[in-house]
Amino acid sequence: MLAIVLWGTGGNARDFLASAVGGGFSVVGCVDNDPQRQGGRFEGLPVHAPTELPRLRFDYLVIASHAAGPIRTQALGLSVPSGKILSTAHVISLQLLAAGHPLAGQAVGLETTGWHHAFELLPGVRTLGAAPLRQALLDDAFLGDVAGRRMLVLGARDGAYAFDLERRGAAEVVAFDFPETRSHAFNFAVTMRDSKVTSMVGFPELLAADSMGKYDAVCLYEMQGLPRHPLELLGVATDRLRVGGTLYFESLAAEFLRDGDARAKETEGADNQATDGGWALSLPAERLGYAGEGLAHVPSMACLRAWIEDAGLSITALSRDASGDAVHGKAVKTRRTARRAVHAPGCRTSPSRRKLCLVYIAGAPRSGTTYLQRTLREAEGCGGIDDEQYLDLFASVLRDVERDPSNAALDAHFDVFFTTLQKYAVPRTAAARVTPAVFAQVGLCKNFRMLGADLLDRIVAASLAPDTRFYVANRPFPEPSYMDDLAFYCQESGLFRELRCILPVRHPLEVWASGCLKFPWWREERWPFSMVLGRWFAVYEAARERGGLFVDYNRLKENPQATIDALAARLGLPKLTALPFRASSVAQVELRLSRSQQVRIDRFLQTLPFIA
Structure with missing residues (x-):
């Protein structure tokens, strides 16, 4: 010895x-x-x-x-x-x-250190992780015959379950993990075992490219220990499964935590939320023994069933673990793509919850959009953030998903974009700046497939106070379809009952001149006047046909309090004090309107129903 x-x-x-x-x-x-x-x-x-x-x-x-x-x-x-x-x-x-x-x-x-699981790495050699393997997930009756199958393990950590699948004869095993949870011990284990398990580390969008193909089975264990909401994890799993493929899953169950776990009985700070398909607990992850400062979302049995079934899966087995606080089971993918999952915890769709009015300030840049947003946010019962949120763009994606439940066109667009990035050797310094933004963009759009309007509701709800009745958002020069997109979102939303669009109007030549001073690239022909003018007409024409509230920029500049009073009256807001108005500067530009352009602009301005 x-x-x-x-x-x-x-x-x-x-x-x-x-x-x-x-x-x-x-x-x-x-x-x-x-x-x-x-x-x-x-x-x-x-x-x-x-x-x-x-x-x-x-x-x-x-x-x-x-x-x-x-x-x-x-x-x-x-x-x-x-x-x-x-x-x-x-x-x-x-x-x-x-x-x-x-x-x-x-x-x-x-x-190396970093073992998560305690398992036999080699005959007679055991690792030192704190988490023992769940024997139920290693049972032959549970896994069945995996020989020859292509398998994906989501949240593989040190690879313990992936190595077990390889030992059982799986044709290919891909161990995917997040940067927050991947253990450096995995590479050590691969070398020691001479394993052929493939490692992938990153964000779930890495798995989205069609070049990755579909899998015969996906293993999703310890959901609450992974740095994503279980709904998102289920969406990724379903997306990568072939039709008829099997999802092996394991999750904590809220009922069993409440009955048998002293940590969950201390529910101070816990978010106990009901959904249409059951209820879920949101507890600090560290209270459940997981690293990190975020929340762990623990569904009830009914909620877990709803999440899985609405993701396009049919549960074939579901059992309580011997440990008592978790359940494990199997589900088969029954349709090609998932619709949207049940509403995420915290986002209700009952009419009594839909009490907010979405006040969307659009119009051209340099026309007072930011001023109106900041003034209205000061009113009692109003909320929002002091920045643009692009809700109209998100609402447009939401409509695209609704029009095409398979989401094929949307997926193809982002898959091509992402796959193209992977093919080129991006300098490390550039990748550090670009890649996280790409992951975030791709991931956000793909989440609409599963969360739908609830994803937007969560973005909005993050800045709301309990007594908020009006949510004020601002986005100059939105897409021409913005009013239809926002109206669709409000219809699907669990928060909003009404949409009101406010459009401050400034002469397009003044918009251009002020924009050239504020945004140098306008003058450099990246935003030529012809494009600004076309966008100016498109935005205001869309609102004119759909009951937008138009504010004259010149009146706002001359008498801001009177204009704000009139606007508050139309919205049903209490009287509020207008903030000091600072007119934007105008650059000297050598540009003259043609007579036809001037006539068209003048006639159009006469058709707008400005508030008094």
């Missing part, structure tokens, strides 16, 4: 001693630089001064301290050979060395 001397007498040393049990090696003593500890005992072991190392008999010195670098230098100065100095990260290496395993030398150079 290998004899080990441990340098350190703190928490790291104590953890190492616990992991050493049954490892085929024995700790015979400790070393510490603290004179007060020298000559005493630690966990029953004698504590020596470093100067005593040369006379001690041991095979390896293991450093159990955060100051590993200086201690290693000190040990080398005491004539300890470099090859005999290891760290607490070498527990598995020590097991292999004790057993005389041929991979022991290679393991010493690759050893």
Whole structure:
């Protein structure tokens, strides 16, 4: 048996001693630089001064301290050979060395920490993770015959379940994980096992490209420990499954947490929310034993069933784990694509909840849109953020999904965009700036397939106070279909009962001149006047046909309080004080309107029903 001397007498040393049990090696003593500890005992072991190392008999010195670098230098100065100095990260290496395993030398150079699961890495060699494998998920009756199947493991962490599928004869196993949860121990395990499991780390959108193909089965375990809402995870799983493919899943169940788990009984700060398909608890992840500062969403059994079935899956088996706080089961993909899942926790669709009015301020830039947004937000009962939210663009995507439930066109657009990016060698500095934005954009649009209007509701609700009745948003020069898109969103929303669009109107030549001063690229022909003029007509014509509230920019500039009073009266807002108005500057531009342009503009302005 290998004899080990441990340098350190703190928490790291104590953890190492616990992991050493049954490892085929024995700790015979400790070393510490603290004179007060020298000559005493630690966990029953004698504590020596470093100067005593040369006379001690041991095979390896293991450093159990955060100051590993200086201690290693000190040990080398005491004539300890470099090859005999290891760290607490070498527990598995020590097991292999004790057993005389041929991979022991290679393991010493690759050893790492970060094991999540406790499982048998090699015959007689176990990892040191805190989470034991769920035996129910390894049962032959549960998995069935996976030989020859193409399988995806979502949230693979250190790969324990992926390696089990490979052992069972799966033709291909892809272990996908998030940057927040992937363990560096995975690569070590792949090397030690000579495994062919494929590793992917990133955001779920990596899996969206058609080049990845479909899978025969997807494993989604420990949902609450992953940094995504279970609805999103189920959407990714369904999207990657072929029709007839199997989802193996495991999740905590809210009923069982409440009955049998003291942590969940302390529900201070928990969000207990009902949905049309049951109810769910949102608890701090750390309360459930998971790392991170976010919330873990734990569905009831009814809610879990609804989430899975509305994702396009049919449950074929569902059982409670022996541990008592989780359930596991199987579901088969029954249709080509999922519609939208049930409403996410917190977003209701009952009429009593739809009490808000969406006040959308559109119009041309440099026309007072920001001023109106900030003034109206000051009114009692109004809410929103002091920035653009692009709700009309999101609403447009929502309509596209509704028109084509398969979402094929939308998926194709983003898949091509994303796949193209992957084909080119983007410089690291550029990738650091571009890639996160691309992931966010692609992911947001794909989430509409599953969450629908609830996704927009959550964006809106993040800035609402309990007494909010009007949500004020601002977006200059929206898409021409913005009013139809927003009206559709309000119809689908669980928050809004009404849409009112406000459009401050300024002469397009003044808009252009002011924009050239504010936005230099306008003058550089990237936004030529012809394009601004065309967009100006499109935005105001769409609102004129659909009952928009038009505000004359010149009247607003001359008498802002009177204009705000009139607008508040039309919206049903209490009287509010207008903020000081600062007219935007106008650049000198060498541009003249043609007579036909001027006539068209003048006639159009006469048709707009400006508020008094």
